[in-house]
Amino acid sequence: MGFALIIPAAGSGSRLGASRPKAFVESAGQSLLAHAVGGALRSGLFSHVIVAAPVGWLDAARSQVDAVVESRTMTGPVPQTTVIAGGRERWASVRAALEYCGDAPCVFVHDAARPAAGPEVFGRVAAALAAGATAVVPVLPVVDTLRTSVGDELQGGVDRESLRRVQTPQGFRRDLLVAAYAAWDPLSGAGPTDDAGVMEAAGHRITAVAGEERALKVTYPSDLRLLAALDPDARTAHGPNGPVPRVGTGVDVHAFSSDPERPLMLAGLEWPGGFGLAGHSDADVAAHACADALFAAAGLGDLGAHFGVDRPEFAGAHGTVLLAEAARIVRAAGFTIGSVAVQIVCNRPKVGRRRDEAQEALGTACGAPVAVAGTTSDGLGSMGRGEGATAIATAVLY
Numbered sequence: 001m002g003f004a005l006i007i008p009a010a011g012s013g014s015r016l017g018a019s020r021p022k023a024f025v026e027s028a029g030q031s032l033l034a035h036a037v038g039g040a041l042r043s044g045l046f047s048h049v050i051v052a053a054p055v056g057w058l059d060a061a062r063s064q065v066d067a068v069v070e071s072r073t074m075t076g077p078v079p080q081t082t083v084i085a086g087g088r089e090r091w092a093s094v095r096a097a098l099e100y101c102g103d104a105p106c107v108f109v110h111d112a113a114r115p116a117a118g119p120e121v122f123g124r125v126a127a128a129l130a131a132g133a134t135a136v137v138p139v140l141p142v143v144d145t146l147r148t149s150v151g152d153e154l155q156g157g158v159d160r161e162s163l164r165r166v167q168t169p170q171g172f173r174r175d176l177l178v179a180a181y182a183a184w185d186p187l188s189g190a191g192p193t194d195d196a197g198v199m200e201a202a203g204h205r206i207t208a209v210a211g212e213e214r215a216l217k218v219t220y221p222s223d224l225r226l227l228a229a230l231d232p233d234a235r236t237a238h239g240p241n242g243p244v245p246r247v248g249t250g251v252d253v254h255a256f257s258s259d260p261e262r263p264l265m266l267a268g269l270e271w272p273g274g275f276g277l278a279g280h281s282d283a284d285v286a287a288h289a290c291a292d293a294l295f296a297a298a299g300l301g302d303l304g305a306h307f308g309v310d311r312p313e314f315a316g317a318h319g320t321v322l323l324a325e326a327a328r329i330v331r332a333a334g335f336t337i338g339s340v341a342v343q344i345v346c347n348r349p350k351v352g353r354r355r356d357e358a359q360e361a362l363g364t365a366c367g368a369p370v371a372v373a374g375t376t377s378d379g380l381g382s383m384g385r386g387e388g389a390t391a392i393a394t395a396v397l398y
Contacts, residue, residue, distance in 0.1 A: 003126070004104035004174065005046045005079075008093040009033050009061065009112035010054045010086025015219055021054045022218065023061075023112035027227055029246060029298070029397065030334035032218060034064045035115030040108070040169065041068065043119035045126055046079050050100045051112075052086030052093035063332035070329060071300040094195055095181045101174055109195045110169035116227060117169060117215035124209040125171040135199040136171040138211035139164035167211040170195055176204060245338060246397045250292025252303070254283040255388035264349065266389065267342070267372055268320045268361025271349045277389060281307070284319025285391040290340050290362060290370065291319075291326035293395035298330045320365035327366050330397065337368040338396035344374045346389035 013022025023033040030038075033051065040046060053061035061083045069078060082100050086093035094109055101107050106129050110117065121138050128136040142165060146158035177195065180202035184192075192198050196206050218227060254277035262276035267286040277283035292303045300306075306329065307314045307322050314322065327337060342362070344351050351358065351374025362370040377383040383390055 002047045002104055003045045003171075004048045004050065004101040004107045005040055005169075006094055006097040006101070006107060006109045007033070007036055007040075007049065007051045007112050008086060008090050008097070008109070009036075010052050010088075010093050011090065011113065012054070013113075013219075016223075017221055021057055023053070024057060024064075025218075025224070026334050027115060027218075027224055031064055032115040033061065033112045034068050034334055036110060036112045036117070037065055037068045038071075039115070039117050039119060040110055040122060041079065043122035043126070045122055046108070047077065048080045048082070048100075048102065048104060050082045050084065050097040052084050052097050055085050058083050058085060063328075064334065067300065067329050067333040070306060071333070089186070091181075091186060091192075091195075091198070098174075098178050098181060104174050106171055107174040107177060108169045108171045111217065113218045114168050114215045115218065117167070118212065121167075121210075121212050121215060122169055125169055128207050128209050129171050129173070133171075133205075133207035134173045134176050135196055135204050136207045136209055137194075137196045138167045138169070138215070139208045140167065140211045140213065141165070164208065165211070166194060166196065167215050167217075168194070172199060176202075180204065246297045246299075246335070248293045248295065248297025248395045248397070250289040250294070250296055250303070250393045250395070251390070252285040252288035252292060253388060253390045254279045254285050255382075256386070257283075265319060266346075266349065267344065267351065267354075267358035268318075268323075268365060269354060269358055271354075273349070281314055281317045281322060282319055285389050286342050286344050286358070286372065286393070287319025287323045287362060287365065289391035289393035290342050290366060290395065291323045293340060293342075293393040294323075294326045294330045294337065294366075294397070297395045297397040298333055298335050300329060300333060320361060323362065323365040324367075327368070331367075335397040337366060338398055339369045339371070340366055340393055340395045341371040342373070342391055342393040344372070344389065344391045345377055345383050346374070347376055347383070347386045350374065 009023035011022050018025045024031045051061050065081050125136045142160040142163040147154040180198045184198050257278040260274045264271040264276040265282040265284045358372040
């Protein structure tokens with residue numbers, strides 16, 4: 001629908017006790033920032049995403065946002081992405097990001113610290129904006145008994161029926177939010193803690209829609225454990241003692257070319273004798289299968305999604321180039337590559353004769369150990385008839 005999305009992600013997260021800014025702390029193998037961007041893009045609402053990251057973390061933010069976009073798990077068109085330096089305070093990040101929203105009719109502001117918000121809540125906010133609301137926030141009821149505290153003494157109860165817990169994403173008419181921030185003086189005293197407060201200070205009515213429990217705000221270390229329990233994506237990747245390995249399988253098959261001048265590239269090496277494998281790139285089935293296994297383990301699509309025939313810049317590219325780029329994308333998405341194993345099925349060449357070279361070539365491209373093995377199909381099928389080569393790879397990520 002052409003909306004803009006602002007994600008303030010410049011907070012230090014000191015209460016989380018992490019060695020890095022909060023937005024770059026990982027859950028289920030991805031940073032909180034990557035989770036937040038992914039959940040928003042699955043709604044299909046946004047044509048532009050602006051991330052306000054800490055100074056010194058801009059490149060990391062770009063890599064992670066690009067990896068989410070490249071995974072192509074969202075619906076709708078591919079959004080434009082912009083990463084800017086955030087401010088010391090949340091409001092400063094949002095106000096700076098508003099300058100990059102162009103002429104989008106509405107803008108959403110969503111905290112990277114709420115990584116598990118799903119596309120449904122974005123849809124409810126959008127529906128309220130479409131119905132005429134100018135400022136929309138998702139809320140949850142208060143279920144605990146509340147009392148006021150004076151020192152160590154608790155006094156009268158507070159009526160919780162009219163109270164709500166406020167979440168993000170919050171949605172606004174862009175022009176009105178820009179005007180509200182222009183009119184708001186951050187030096188006038190204690191400022192609003194969210195953007196709805198800025199709109200309210202400008203006299204606008206705030207509309208509530210249903211929030212969701214899983215969209216909790218990560219503030220303390222215990223919140224990461226609670227996130228793993230509430231978020232289905234996190235739950236599948238965590239055992240009782242933390243992250244467990246993610247395993248992916250990749251398969252690639254290419255026929256031999258009829259061109260005697262085409263070099264045979266396999267497992268990152270050139271083999272003598274010509275009559276190479278036919279394909280868009282160099283058709284290195286071993287390198288391609290390794291890359292596909294990495295993408296599968298990370299849940300980032302497949303080889304065709306990243307390096308398909310619609311990407312002319314990869315025409316004729318060496319398999320090790322594609323493997324190195326796949327490894328970069330996977331690491332940018334927050335994963336560590338443990339190891340890769342690849343089995344090559346073909347009558348020629350005899351892979352075992354250069355196994356050490358092949359493992360070094362693929363391992364260097366991947367930046368992790370790669371085990372290479374070769375076999376034949378015992379004369380059965382197209383591989384047995386010598387019509388081509390197949391490779392099957394398994395990757396382990398953390």
